[in-house]
Amino acid sequence: MGKLTIGCFSSLVGSLSLDFSIKLAEAAVAKGHTVDYWMSGNATMLSKKGQKAFKDYSHLAKPVQTLLATGKFNITACEACAAARGYHKEDTMEGVKSFSMDWYLASTFEADRVLHIGGD
Amino acid sequence: MATKKLLFVARSLPYKTEASRLALTHAISSQSVEIYLKDGDLVEATIAFVGDGVMNCLKNQQAMKHYGITSIEGHMKNSLLLDMKVMICKEDLAKFGIKEDALLMDADDIGGEVKAQIVPYSEIQKEMESVDHLLFC
Known part of the structure; x- marks a missing residue:
């Protein structure tokens, strides 16, 4: 089995690139691969806890939690990018590193x- | 003991999005990557500016004056100071009518020894084919 590293700069909601990259991570993990997932820039929004699911907006917190539970998925946010946006340790979803x-x-x-998705 | 080569390809306009700045800061972070790796292992980053991305290489940027933030020019200087290979697409410069004297080509004023290289796209393509991983920004 292989290792896939995914990096993304695109925001939660606002862009569907983040949705695509999480779908890709799900597919890779389902095939038995491990995935390191890096969030930088606006993508650090995905690390925020307390995301509320609305049908009109992307909701990725649940798939991220499901991926984390597999033990084959590591997700890390750029600490400076997150802090610049006001997302601190206490605001971060469980299991997400910084x-x-x-x-x-x-x-x-x-x-x-x-696979690097460098912004839209 | 191994070296993995990465090429960041910056295609985005400066200041419109954060992508080109992040390309530079991520590439620069290759300088401290050893703390996560085994002794002797390295990650070597190169950056190439193509398409709209060549605009990032203009000198005399006034980001601090207008936006209150550091300029992309400053990050370019840091990358040259760290001996990083910086490539700028010759054809894309020509499309915008940008001459070499309008570009930041060195970091002499802060002690840099490496110069940016204006190269035909074919050279950037060769670099793309020679690296382990490509990162488009």
Whole structure:
């Protein structure tokens, strides 16, 4: 089984790129692969706890929690990008880590594939 | 002991979105990646500016004056100071009528020794083919 590293800059709601990347992570995990998922820039919005599900908006908190429960999915937010947007440790969804950008580059080192969605 | 090569391809306009700034800051973070890796392992980042992205390379940016934030030019200087390879697409510069003297090509004033390179797209394509992972921003 392989390792996929996904990085995304796109926001929750506002863009469907984040939805696509989570769907891809689900497909990879379902096939037995492991996924490192990196959120930077506006994508750090996905780390926020307390997201409310409305039918008119993307709701990714639940799929992220389901992925985390598999033990094959690591999700990390850029700590500076999150803090700049007012998302601090106490605002972060359970299971989501926070590191600086070098964590992402280190994750690419052992990745079999890297998919980077650098903003819309 | 191994080195993984990454190429960040910056296609986005400066200041319209955060993408090109993040391309530079992520590439620069390769300098501290060893803390997560085994001894001797490295991640080496290169950055190429193509399409609208060549606008990021203009010098005399006034981001602090107009937006109160650091300029992308400053991040470019830091990348050159750190000996990072910076490539700028020659054809895309020509499309915008941008001459070399309008671009930030070095970081001499802060002690940098490496210069940015204006190269044909074919060179950037070769770089794309030579790296382990491509990251479009």
